[in-house]
Amino acid sequence: MNDRDHLKGLGEFIRTQRELANLSLRQLADLAKVSNPYLSQVERGLYKPSAEVLKQIAKALHLSAETFYHQAGLLDEDVRNEAADAVESSIKLDPRLTPEQKETLIRVYRGFVGVDR
Amino acid sequence: MNDRDHLKGLGEFIRTQRELANLSLRQLADLAKVSNPYLSQVERGLYKPSAEVLKQIAKALHLSAETFYHQAGLLDEDVRNEAADAVESSIKLDPRLTPEQKETLIRVYRGFVGVDR
DNA sequence: CCCATTTGCTTGGTAAACTTAGCATGCAGC
DNA sequence: GCTGCATGCTAAGTTTACCAAGCAAATGGG
Secondary structure, three states, X not given: OOOOHHHHHHHHXXXXXXXXXXXXXXXXXXXXXXXXXXXXXXXXXXXXXOHHHHHHHHHHOOOOHXXXXXXXXXOOOOOOOXXXXXXXXXXXXXXXXXXXHHHHXXXXXXXXXXXXX | OXXXXXXXXXXXXXXXXXXXXXXXXHHHXXXXXXXXXXXXXXXXXXXXXXXXXXXXHHHHOOOOHHHHHHXXXXXXXXXXXXXXXXXXXXXXXXXXXXXXXXXXXXXXHHHHHOOOO
């Protein structure tokens, strides 16, 4: 098991978030005040960004720094799979969703993770 | 105004905590798995430790990593829509989902709640 | 006193984070 | 066709986090 596997995960996570925000690599790099080649390398898992860079990226994407630290494995706690139930329960608790929409989302989610309840 | 001033604050903070715990520099260095010269330099504000080192130090001192990140100025911002974003962030953190699946789920979710970011 | 141990620090080096300049492709308008 | 601009990437360099070895001052026991 490569030590840098979780790094790659972090990079993919950043790239996904960037694309969800419809930002180009250069745009995000400017917002986060890092060079674009460096961001490129981070997203491909070649380097692990410092916490400050993570913080800037988080800010640029309007996400919490905690989210990124967690993804980067920088927050000590529990590698528990409570994350799985977190998706379903947060869906169930979201007041903006109708019951039908909740059901749809959970179905899609379970299809992805292969849960069979 | 020197850029390293807040760094010095962090170093002093670490040193204070270490002394409060009655640990020698070398002892804490061992616990945190860093070299003792390096810890010495960190405490005097010469270097800014990575988040991982901070995490190890926090653990060794039985303090929360958040405390240190905050002290290091790595955590300040953005405590906003915590509840409203619960669905999205839990999706993002779910290790069983591929980036593509996360993207799909979030798109569906945003479609439902009518978010436009 | 002497020796051992512990304290924090300096020096010199390596590896990795991060930058600047530039390359290649793709797409818009002319 | 070109031209210009945006995209992401590579190559080569600088900076800095971090380590191993070792040094000087203090402490304490014999």
